[in-house]
Amino acid sequence: MTKEDEADGVLGKLNFNSGTALVCIALGITILALIPYQVEEPPVFFGQSSSGISPKLFPRIAAVGLIVTGIAYLITSLRMNEPNGLRELPTSAYVNLAVALAAMIAYVALLLPLGYALSSALVAISISIYYGSRSFLGIATVGIGAPFAIYYLFTRVLSVSLPPLPWG
Amino acid sequence: MLDLVSEAALMLMRLDVMLMIAAGMCLGILVGALPGFTTVMAMAIVLPISFFLEPILGIPFLIGVYKGGIFGGSIPAILVSIPGTGAAIATTFDGPALTRKGQSRKALEMALVASAIGDFLSSFATVAIIGLIAMIALMIGPPEIAAILILSLLIIVVTSSGNFFKNVLMLLIGALLAMIGQDPIGAMVRFDFGFHALQAGIDLLPLVIGLFAIPEILLAMERRESAIVAGARTRPEGDRLRWADLKPCMRTILRSTALGGVIGAIPGVGQVVAAVMGYSAAKNASKHPERFGKGELEGVAAPEAANNAVNGPTMVPLLTLGIPGDNITAILLGAFVAQGLRPGPQLFQEQGALVYAILFSMLIACVLLLVIGYVLTPVFARLVTINKAYLVPLMLLFAVAGTYVYRSNPMDLWFMIAFGVFGYCARKLSFDVTPLVMSFILMPPLEYAVGQSILLAQGDIFGYLIGSRPITVAVLLVTPILIFWIAYRQRQRALVSTET
Amino acid sequence: MTSIRNLLILAAVVFGLAATPLAAQSYPDRPITMIIPLGAGGSHDLNARVITSVLPEYLGQPVVVQLMPGAGGQTGTAAAAQAQPDGYTLLFTHNFIDQLQQHVARLPYEPNKAFVSVARVNTAQPVLVVRKDSPFKTWEELVDFGKKNPGKLRFGHSGNWGAFMVPGLALLKEVDVKATLIPYQGGGPVMQALLAGDVDFTFAFPSVLSGQDLRALLIVGEEKILEGIPTTTELGFTTVSEIGVMHRPVLAPAGTPEDRLKVLREAFSKLNENKVFKELMGRLGENTSYMDGEKYDELRRRQSEEYKALVASFTE
Numbered sequence: 001m002t003k004e005d006e007a008d009g010v011l012g013k014l015n016f017n018s019g020t021a022l023v024c025i026a027l028g029i030t031i032l033a034l035i036p037y038q039v040e041e042p043p044v045f046f047g048q049s050s051s052g053i054s055p056k057l058f059p060r061i062a063a064v065g066l067i068v069t070g071i072a073y074l075i076t077s078l079r080m081n082e083p084n085g086l087r088e089l090p091t092s093a094y095v096n097l098a099v100a101l102a103a104m105i106a107y108v109a110l111l112l113p114l115g116y117a118l119s120s121a122l123v124a125i126s127i128s129i130y131y132g133s134r135s136f137l138g139i140a141t142v143g144i145g146a147p148f149a150i151y152y153l154f155t156r157v158l159s160v161s162l163p164p165l166p167w168g
Numbered sequence: 169m170l171d172l173v174s175e176a177a178l179m180l181m182r183l184d185v186m187l188m189i190a191a192g193m194c195l196g197i198l199v200g201a202l203p204g205f206t207t208v209m210a211m212a213i214v215l216p217i218s219f220f221l222e223p224i225l226g227i228p229f230l231i232g233v234y235k236g237g238i239f240g241g242s243i244p245a246i247l248v249s250i251p252g253t254g255a256a257i258a259t260t261f262d263g264p265a266l267t268r269k270g271q272s273r274k275a276l277e278m279a280l281v282a283s284a285i286g287d288f289l290s291s292f293a294t295v296a297i298i299g300l301i302a303m304i305a306l307m308i309g310p311p312e313i314a315a316i317l318i319l320s321l322l323i324i325v326v327t328s329s330g331n332f333f334k335n336v337l338m339l340l341i342g343a344l345l346a347m348i349g350q351d352p353i354g355a356m357v358r359f360d361f362g363f364h365a366l367q368a369g370i371d372l373l374p375l376v377i378g379l380f381a382i383p384e385i386l387l388a389m390e391r392r393e394s395a396i397v398a399g400a401r402t403r404p405e406g407d408r409l410r411w412a413d414l415k416p417c418m419r420t421i422l423r424s425t426a427l428g429g430v431i432g433a434i435p436g437v438g439q440v441v442a443a444v445m446g447y448s449a450a451k452n453a454s455k456h457p458e459r460f461g462k463g464e465l466e467g468v469a470a471p472e473a474a475n476n477a478v479n480g481p482t483m484v485p486l487l488t489l490g491i492p493g494d495n496i497t498a499i500l501l502g503a504f505v506a507q508g509l510r511p512g513p514q515l516f517q518e519q520g521a522l523v524y525a526i527l528f529s530m531l532i533a534c535v536l537l538l539v540i541g542y543v544l545t546p547v548f549a550r551l552v553t554i555n556k557a558y559l560v561p562l563m564l565l566f567a568v569a570g571t572y573v574y575r576s577n578p579m580d581l582w583f584m585i586a587f588g589v590f591g592y593c594a595r596k597l598s599f600d601v602t603p604l605v606m607s608f609i610l611m612p613p614l615e616y617a618v619g620q621s622i623l624l625a626q627g628d629i630f631g632y633l634i635g636s637r638p639i640t641v642a643v644l645l646v647t648p649i650l651i652f653w654i655a656y657r658q659r660q661r662a663l664v665s666t667e668t
Numbered sequence: 669m670t671s672i673r674n675l676l677i678l679a680a681v682v683f684g685l686a687a688t689p690l691a692a693q694s695y696p697d698r699p700i701t702m703i704i705p706l707g708a709g710g711s712h713d714l715n716a717r718v719i720t721s722v723l724p725e726y727l728g729q730p731v732v733v734q735l736m737p738g739a740g741g742q743t744g745t746a747a748a749a750q751a752q753p754d755g756y757t758l759l760f761t762h763n764f765i766d767q768l769q770q771h772v773a774r775l776p777y778e779p780n781k782a783f784v785s786v787a788r789v790n791t792a793q794p795v796l797v798v799r800k801d802s803p804f805k806t807w808e809e810l811v812d813f814g815k816k817n818p819g820k821l822r823f824g825h826s827g828n829w830g831a832f833m834v835p836g837l838a839l840l841k842e843v844d845v846k847a848t849l850i851p852y853q854g855g856g857p858v859m860q861a862l863l864a865g866d867v868d869f870t871f872a873f874p875s876v877l878s879g880q881d882l883r884a885l886l887i888v889g890e891e892k893i894l895e896g897i898p899t900t901t902e903l904g905f906t907t908v909s910e911i912g913v914m915h916r917p918v919l920a921p922a923g924t925p926e927d928r929l930k931v932l933r934e935a936f937s938k939l940n941e942n943k944v945f946k947e948l949m950g951r952l953g954e955n956t957s958y959m960d961g962e963k964y965d966e967l968r969r970r971q972s973e974e975y976k977a978l979v980a981s982f983t984e
Contacts, residue, residue, distance in 0.1 A: 017597075020597070024337060031344065038360070039351075052620060055351040058347060058611070059359075066341075069340060103564075104585050108581040111578065127557070131557030133557035142558040150566070162569060
């Protein structure tokens, strides 16, 4: 085999696992570099540190571990044949997933301004309709009944707090 | 001692005691089934009720809530892949798959039976050898805990499915995630990148709900099918559990009980670890490990028996020394103290009958769990018959409520979504997230224990370990041997399956 | 029959907790949230359960506990500082979180400007303890050993800047003894460590002490809560007495309207007289050493100064 064929062989075997491995290695190096800036040292009492080990130690070990594992992973990834589940999805799935994600993000964003009951109602009704449900009773129960029921159950009976409606 | 035992039995033979335990149990199951509601929260809320009751009523009531809660957490774990309590995480490995196969009732009942058996046997052992367990508990200090945690992490990496390096990767990511926020010893802030919201770190619940429940929701939304259970069935929840289903799992249940009991005696390890270790051990011992994760009844029996078996020994430090080992026993301590009782050696002497009565109530609670659970499970099992158009939004409502009530921190919800996407991608790309979750849970206690051990050694680590901590040395020596043995067995099995 | 009576009490309490009271005042007209910046099952949680089971009698609305652990108590405290000052959010904390941590960490608020006191519910005096079979029979013997063997004494405490470490460090400074400080996650684990012999001395609160067979060497604070044991005040360690005792105050965000603050302060004052409250607290082993809001605010300012000096002296 010529040198070009061999090189082709290696590059051809690169798959999502290899990509992930590279990301790992990069991540490990970044974290190692960041540690001095992101980790403070504890105060020192009587000339002796108040912790037995520095708070930098474990992050350092983990970051180095990432780099080492990443390298080993990269090498073995060339021999791996796992199917890439994300690539195998049909386009309709992408649309559905995007809708689902958008709904969740909207939910969390609206949670505090609108309160639990209202935001839940909005999201629940939207998802039910998107799913194709046309039953008024069904949508009303899940979309209106459930959020308010959960709200009252949690806040009145179980005495824990959920974000209240904007008017209190 | 025999007269103490008979006196204790007499104290319990009252209808109102049985009713209180049953009431507590129902409450516990219901609250445990609500995601985000930890058993601790449920017990703390009903604690004031126990103040106004006699000790023989109040404390078994709380114990009922406790045991009911652990089982209750398994219900949403099996049905919709949302663990109701942390202990039910490992039940989400095989539970939802069984539900999808139309066997939700079997799965729920297996969880019930496994939980009841595990709990009963370990409570029985606790009563029988309470003195021995107390002695062992005193010998476990930071170095022992560190060694045991290292062993647990290695076992989990080795027994997780898939490529070894990918599992190590998950482990390291979990560890790093755990390091965001305050360090466990000095509370120095790490990796907050200037965001005040990150100073509290990432909490377990958003991580778990994000990694396990949200991908289920996303998977469900991939296709707009209306039924969770594939294929049309007249009874989508399936049949009841039969002896033929249970018998092959008995060995696993007993093994898990032993594991859970041992872990329960070690302070600081906990139910989640017990559940995962039980699962890993069952998978390792099985002749068909590849079936685990795809809807294998044994995969539900193993973690359930283990996480309930933790209960019995956890009570030991509380009852023998008056020291609560975790938040749950701390609440029980509050209940005792509010009654004017002081758990500890004095209580055994002064009110031995009462202490034994409370221990026996634990056994009774297990029996009641079986009865009550058996009545309630068909009801819960039918929940999956709800049209997906309604079930998916409901799942989301509970996921969000459950995540929020824990800390009232909106950051938790964003993390939940982020982990949801991560978990979804992980599933699609053949990553097993179990090592991530386990290392996330175990890394802070490990770091803490290592830090303490170094301080205790006062400069001379090797001398200290060899001189004063024989158990640690033993565990550290056994660890590599055990890991190699497990890895070897897996290698063997892989070779066999490629040959056939 | 007692069993029927018990069941009736149970039913009444459950319904009482769940039902919204009918009386409609202008304030409060909905439940009040009490944030606890600590974890479940701890002494604050237990105290709060007692408080919230009796306080609604005087406020007419339920008081809901919201646990917000994290960042050594700062997560919950920061959240309370940012809450609406409308009298519907309270903070149940202790003096070390409130006044000391500002001197060891950068906080997004200033404790004395961000909060005003409603009341101090009670105090807790830690007691220095060793095992029953320890070679140290008195406080003097412990100090003696510590001076002759710097670094050899192992002091176990319940967590950095917690209720044991602060008085402990202050004491060690007063007597000029160097010890090795070993942190544990709370009072329970450190007690276990003491019993196992891993550490030489630690502290305990009286409620814990009465259940164990330990030897007490020194009481932190003014009151002689145990017979025959010296207090730090007696031995002349007045600073330790002042800063070493744990105070449990209820705070409200600054800017809470005066009239609502008055309602809250009166409610807590009456709570303190309530028989059931006193009995339950007694059973928990806690005292009801009440102080009204205005006086406690003065105390907070003094504590801030003292803690500032303390931290400076520790970390030189």
